[in-house]
Structure formats: structure tokens, C-alpha cells
Amino acid sequence: MEPKIATRMGDGSLVEMTRSEIKADLEEGTQQAAKRAKAEPLTQDELDHLLDIYASSARFTAVDMGDEVVLSNDGTGTKHIGNRVQDLQTFEQVLGVDIVELWQIDYSYKAIKTNVAHEGQAMKIAQMLCTNPVQYGAMPDLGRYSKPDGPIPNWSELLPLMKVDEARAAQVEACAMLVEDINYVADHMVEAGTDGIDMDTTGAAGDADFLAGLTACRMLREKYPWLGIEIGMASEFVLGMHGQLEFDGERLAGMWPKDQLRMVQAAGGSIYGPAVNINTGRSTAWNIARAITMIKPAAEIAEIPVHVNVGMGVGGVPTCVYPPADATSRASKAFVEILKIDGY
Amino acid sequence: MEGAHTQASGMGGMRTAGDLVARMQMTRRMRLKEAKAYVAGKLGCTVRDLFDPTAMEEIRIAKGLGTLPFTSSVRPGDAGMIEAKFNISKTLDIPINCVERFKARVGLG
Numbered sequence: 173m174e175p176k177i178a179t180r181m182g183d184g185s186l187v188e189m190t191r192s193e194i195k196a197d198l199e200e201g202t203q204q205a206a207k208r209a210k211a212e213p214l215t216q217d218e219l220d221h222l223l224d225i226y227a228s229s230a231r232f233t234a235v236d237m238g239d240e241v242v243l244s245n246d247g248t249g250t251k252h253i254g255n256r257v258q259d260l261q262t263f264e265q266v267l268g269v270d271i272v273e274l275w276q277i278d279y280s281y282k283a284i285k286t287n288v289a290h291e292g293q294a295m296k297i298a299q300m301l302c303t304n305p306v307q308y309g310a311m312p313d314l315g316r317y318s319k320p321d322g323p324i325p326n327w328s329e330l331l332p333l334m335k336v337d338e339a340r341a342a343q344v345e346a347c348a349m350l351v352e353d354i355n356y357v358a359d360h361m362v363e364a365g366t367d368g369i370d371m372d373t374t375g376a377a378g379d380a381d382f383l384a385g386l387t388a389c390r391m392l393r394e395k396y397p398w399l400g401i402e403i404g405m406a407s408e409f410v411l412g413m414h415g416q417l418e419f420d421g422e423r424l425a426g427m428w429p430k431d432q433l434r435m436v437q438a439a440g441g442s443i444y445g446p447a448v449n450i451n452t453g454r455s456t457a458w459n460i461a462r463a464i465t466m467i468k469p470a471a472e473i474a475e476i477p478v479h480v481n482v483g484m485g486v487g488g489v490p491t492c493v494y495p496p497a498d499a500t501s502r503a504s505k506a507f508v509e510i511l512k513i514d515g516y
Numbered sequence: 517m518e519g520a521h522t523q524a525s526g527m528g529g530m531r532t533a534g535d536l537v538a539r540m541q542m543t544r545r546m547r548l549k550e551a552k553a554y555v556a557g558k559l560g561c562t563v564r565d566l567f568d569p570t571a572m573e574e575i576r577i578a579k580g581l582g583t584l585p586f587t588s589s590v591r592p593g594d595a596g597m598i599e600a601k602f603n604i605s606k607t608l609d610i611p612i613n614c615v616e617r618f619k620a621r622v623g624l625g
Contacts, residue, residue, distance in 0.1 A: 242537055242541055442541065483521075497519070
């Protein structure tokens with residue numbers, strides 16, 4: 173009888189599977205992703221390598237010495253140890269991450285606009301005390317501009333009423349406001365000494381959200397040629413909430429990681445962060461094969477660093493509050509060794 | 517989770533040369549291999565030294581790039597934090613925003 177190996181489901185629960193079952197999940201994951209994203213499935217060598225990583229009972233795994241990558245660590249800190257700058261110092265000095273990110277708990281550029289001076293002061297103190305690069309991060313979060321949270325008619329209410337033109341116009345109007353707010357916050361953070369700006373979970377509200385991130389990125393790049401600009405995505409696929417928006421003449425709705433990367437590069441981004449969400453009902457083996465298959469076409473053509481989102485519900489790391497180190501380290505190793513990525 | 521990532525595949529931040537390689541990715545949009553080669557060239561070491569805290573401790577002290585202060589090793593007489601970033605900017609030949617603003621605000625610019 174084939175022995176069972178302890179492994180994880182996408183929700184973090186511990187299960188036992190045979191090597192054959194893990195192999196089958198890897199194959200099914202890559203096939204599902206290839207079909208969905210119109211990408212090539214992983215090669216047999218790549219699947220065999222993933223099988224070696226995932227059909228192991230070791231409680232931890234790691235890359236070979238010399239293959240280490242940069243950790244940009246969006247959302248640095250716990251928010252509950254000392255103050256925010258001490259949080260950054262802890263991650264710099266105890267954990268050893270490579271970039272730390274200052275952020276506030278209401279992780280949205282619109283929310284930060286109202287207290288940007290205090291955020292800038294925190295950035296200035298952080299820059300005095302940290303040696304690591306310190307970037308500032310938040311979500312574009314386009315939905316915040318729609319009623320009842322914002323002034324714009326709510327496109328999610330207009331669409332079910334078949335008011336498509338009104339819904340599109342609302343998103344375009346919100347997009348312009350968001351671009352202005354990202355620039356406003358970024359300008360203040362640059363004045364306070366930031367090394368970079370992170371637009372995290374970009375595209376969460378669809379193609380208009382992504383367009384705002386790209387537009388703001390291009391404007392910031394023109395103003396600050398040296399500035400680190402990271403655009404991390406919300407998911408593997410850009411939702412067409414508007415459906416017709418374009419950047420450089422290309423329709424954003426429906427873009428998968430390879431095209432997302434091309435847009436971020438064209439906008440002048442420094443780092444592109446693909447995100448592939450977890451299916452909690454499938455194994456981590458199934459999920460990692462799916463995520464790598466979807467991101468591989470982007471990693472192959474990238475001219476800028478690719479920092480994959482690998483944590484708490486994305487990139488092969490289970491959707492749970494305390495992601496197990498066995499699952500996290502396997503995802504970490506898999507992305508580095510299969511895709512030759514530049515960081516997380 | 518971050519602890520697992522740093523141990524599984526992280527460069528090590530300022531324990532090694534992770535912060536320096538990160539700066540090349542951010543500032544010059546360099547991919548990892550190019551960024552590591554650039555930093556090694558500027559430091560006069562091998563790419564393999566960049567992940568090695570033993571090798572990097574000596575290099576960071578010699579070039580004033582900042583080291584981690586902890587129980588058995590503190591260096592109050594060496595460059596650290598904002599001071600170290602002046603030296604990192606010079607060594608890597610890149611602008612560091614807070615360093616440029618520091619210079620301008622104290623009349624060194």
C-alpha cells in the first residue's frame with residue numbers, strides 16, 4: 173500500500189495524501205490553469221520538480237545557497253508590536269527582510285490623503301532609523317470612490333439595472349480621482365524621504381482600478397526617475413467591470429499575468445507583483461501548479477523584477493491567519509526554482 | 517509566514533546584502549541576476565558573498581554600509597541607519613531620496 177504524506181489543503185488544514193495523489197493534483201492544477209489562462213502547461217521536468225518539493229514529509233524546505241531572492245514584504249509588521257517604526261525595525265533586524273513597507277491599517281490611498289502629513293512624519297522617522305529601503309504602500313481601492321463611501325454613483329448598483337453607460341462613466345470619473353489621490357500621497361511621501369511607492373492589490377475593483385494604478389505609475393515615473401514603484405495585483409485576472417478601458421491602446425479587461433506585466437513595464441513600474449488566488453478546497457500541490465502555470469509566461473518575458481505575492485491566500489500559501497511554515501516554505505522554493513523569480 | 521519566507525529563500529536584508537540588491541531593483545529596475553552582479557561589482561566581492569552574513573559583515577564594516585546592532589555586537593562608532601545610507605548611495609552610485617533631502621536640509625546639497 174502506498175504510504176501517506178502529510179500535506180496541506182488550500183485552507184491550511186493538514187491532510188494525508190499519497191505521492192500518486194499529489195502527482196495527480198499537480199497535473200490537474202497545471203491543466204486547469206493552462207486552459208483557463210490560455211498558457212502552456214508545465215513541462216514534465218517542472219512537474220517532477222514540484223512533486224519532489226510537495227511529496228516530502230519534511231517540515232521545512234529551502235532553496236539552494238546562492239539562489240536567494242529579495243523580499244519586498246508588503247504590509248510589513250504586525251501593527252501590534254511597539255509603534256509602526258519599531259515594527260519596521262523588527263522586520264529589518266530580526267526577520268531580515270530586504271525592503272520594509274510603511275502603511276496604515278486603513279490601507280487605501282483615499283483614506284491616507286486625509287492624514288498624509290502624519291504618515292509623512294512617520295516615513296521621515298523610519299528613514300532616519302532604518303538602513304533597509306523603506307517604501308510606502310496602500311491599495312488603489314477604487315470602490316472607495318463610489319456611494320455610500322464616496323461621491324460617485326455606485327457602478328455595482330447601476331450595472332444590475334442595465335445602466336451600463338452610467339456605470340462606465342462613474343468608473344472613469346472615479347479613476348481620475350484615484351489617480352490624483354495616489355499622486356498626492358506619493359508626492360508627500362517623496363518629500364518625506366520614501367524610497368518607493370507600492371500599489372498593492374491593484375485591480376481589486378476591476379479594469380478601472382488597474383488603469384488608475386498604471387496611469388499614476390507613469391506620472392510618478394516621469395516626476396521621479398529613481399523612485400521604486402511596485403504594482404502588486406489583486407488576482408490573476410483583470411475583471412472587466414468597465415470592459416472597454418485601454419492603456420497604450422490595449423484593453424485591460426481580461427488580462428492575465430503576462431499582459432499585466434507588459435502594462436506595468438510600459439507604465440514605468442520597478443517591480444511587478446502577480447497574484448494568483450487560492451482555491452481553499454484543493455490541495456496546496458494543485459494550487460501551486462496552477463499559480464506557477466499562470467505566472468510563468470510573465471516571468472519568461474519580464475524585463476523588470478517580478479515579486480510574486482506568496483502569502484495568506486495567494487501564490488500557493490493557504491488562506492488562513494497563520495500560514496504553516498511547511499506550506500509557505502514549499503511555495504517559496506517552488507517559485508524560485510521553477511520560475512527564477514526576483515522576489516516576493 | 518514572513519519568517520518562513522526569509523529562511524526558505526530570502527537574501528537576509530542588512531544581515532547580508534539583501535537591502536543593497538533590493539535598492540538596485542527599485543532604483544534601476546534591474547532583475548535579480550543583474551542586480552546581484554552589479555552590487556558584487558561595486559563591493560568588489562563575489563555574487564556568492566552577497567548571501568553570506570559572515571562575508572558581508574566584514575564588507576559592510578569596511579565600507580560603512582551599516583550592520584545590525586545586537587547583544588554581543590554594537591558599533592556606535594561606525595556608520596549606521598541614515599549615516600550608512602550616505603555610504604550606500606556612494607558605493608552603489610545611486611541616489612537615495614532621504615540622503616539627498618538630508619543634504620539639502622542641512623545645507624550640504
